[in-house]
Amino acid sequence: MKNKILAIIPAAGIGQRFGTDKPKQYEHLNGMTVIESAVKPFLDSNLISKIIIPISKSDSLIKKQNFIDHPKVLIVDGGDTRAESVHNSLCHEEVNSHNFVITHDAARPNVTEEDIVNIYEEIRRSDSDCSIFYIPVVDSIKNIKEDTTLNKSNYYLIQTPQISNIKKLKKALEILISEDISIPDESFAIESQNLAVSRIKGRTSNIKITHKEDISLLQKFSTRVGTGFDLHTYKPGKGFMIGGYFLECDYDIEAHSDGDVLLHSIADSILGASALGDIGIFFSDQDLKNKGLDSKNIINFCLERIKDLNLEIYNIDATIICESPKISPHREAIIQSLSSILDLPRSKIGLKATTTEKIGIIGKNRAIAVQSLVNLK
Numbered sequence: 037m038k039n040k041i042l043a044i045i046p047a048a049g050i051g052q053r054f055g056t057d058k059p060k061q062y063e064h065l066n067g068m069t070v071i072e073s074a075v076k077p078f079l080d081s082n083l084i085s086k087i088i089i090p091i092s093k094s095d096s097l098i099k100k101q102n103f104i105d106h107p108k109v110l111i112v113d114g115g116d117t118r119a120e121s122v123h124n125s126l127c128h129e130e131v132n133s134h135n136f137v138i139t140h141d142a143a144r145p146n147v148t149e150e151d152i153v154n155i156y157e158e159i160r161r162s163d164s165d166c167s168i169f170y171i172p173v174v175d176s177i178k179n180i181k182e183d184t185t186l187n188k189s190n191y192y193l194i195q196t197p198q199i200s201n202i203k204k205l206k207k208a209l210e211i212l213i214s215e216d217i218s219i220p221d222e223s224f225a226i227e228s229q230n231l232a233v234s235r236i237k238g239r240t241s242n243i244k245i246t247h248k249e250d251i252s253l254l255q256k257f258s259t260r261v262g263t264g265f266d267l268h269t270y271k272p273g274k275g276f277m278i279g280g281y282f283l284e285c286d287y288d289i290e291a292h293s294d295g296d297v298l299l300h301s302i303a304d305s306i307l308g309a310s311a312l313g314d315i316g317i318f319f320s321d322q323d324l325k326n327k328g329l330d331s332k333n334i335i336n337f338c339l340e341r342i343k344d345l346n347l348e349i350y351n352i353d354a355t356i357i358c359e360s361p362k363i364s365p366h367r368e369a370i371i372q373s374l375s376s377i378l379d380l381p382r383s384k385i386g387l388k389a390t391t392t393e394k395i396g397i398i399g400k401n402r403a404i405a406v407q408s409l410v411n412l413k
């Protein structure tokens with residue numbers, strides 16, 4: 037059944053409850069739009085052969101999305117309701133070669149490839165006509181009219197993605213739409229025809245964005261982690277730059293640029309967390325124009341690039357590894373320098389120092405290295 041699953045991700049809604057002129061699926065989150073995040077696992081999944089995205093006829097933003105030219109993706113006209121959008125998609129000729137359809141919310145960006153696999157395995161295991169993810173109700177529920185508390189154990193919440201038998205879902209939607217019955221989701225359509233629905237437990241982190249504050253909530257917990265490592269050998273000198281701070285000592289750094297090993301490591305962490313590569317891609321040591329380059333320029337370049345991705349540094353942790361000079365007396369000054377260069381509060385900069393216990397090139401006092409970690413949000 038591999039490569040025989042269709043995905044439909046309705047995106048024709050305008051999100052009236054979201055409170056902005058821009059539809060919520062086009063808000064930016066973690067370096068991508070919400071819909072780009074929602075679509076990406078389906079693009080990456082080997083189980084999915086085609087993704088149909090029904091949109092509003094007035095939608096001018098879809099063409100700016102990073103998936104628009106992907107061969108898996110097909111854009112079609114949506115309807116006035118989610119059910120009509122799904123039904124319009126199921127009427128397309130591309131559907132004919134598929135047996136199952138997975139439907140997903142364009143405003144649910146935390147879906148994973150594992151979710152796709154799990155829901156597919158569930159419908160195959162259960163031999164049902166539709167399979168859904170659910171999560172238990174954890175908050176108390178009250179009846180609005182009677183203002184009475186209900187037993188929450190009798191209820192559960194439904195999530196997407198959902199997977200259905202294509203022919204049965206299409207027929208069920210046609211019947212309900214013709215009778216002008218409101219259809220909240222695909223499982224409702226399947227149940228209305230007395231067909232079988234199975235369920236498996238979903239994830240609370242698979243959040244659907246409904247209100248503006250949902251974006252802020254996800255941003256607080258959405259981080260990208262990158263690590264960096266850099267090592268330079270010593271030569272006799274009068275000191276060297278580390279974290280933009282000049283540390284006076286009996287050494288200088290062997291390097292093509294200014295040799296700021298701390299800034300180089302942090303730059304690699306930033307580039308790694310943003311999936312942009314490493315310093316060598318952008319600042320080759322074979323390029324003469326980088327001779328003696330101020331490493332603050334490298335950091336500024338990295339900050340501009342992550343700004344373009346709507347990312348920013350959340351925190352940094354770095355460890356300087358050397359036998360000499362002693363870092364502790366200079367630690368606060370180095371942190372202050374980093375705070376200024378990175379435009380980051382001191383409270384979000386961790387800096388430690390250690391030795392290699394006389395082992396290796398560092399232990400023989402012939403080099404210095406830095407290991408760093410950066411979280412982007």
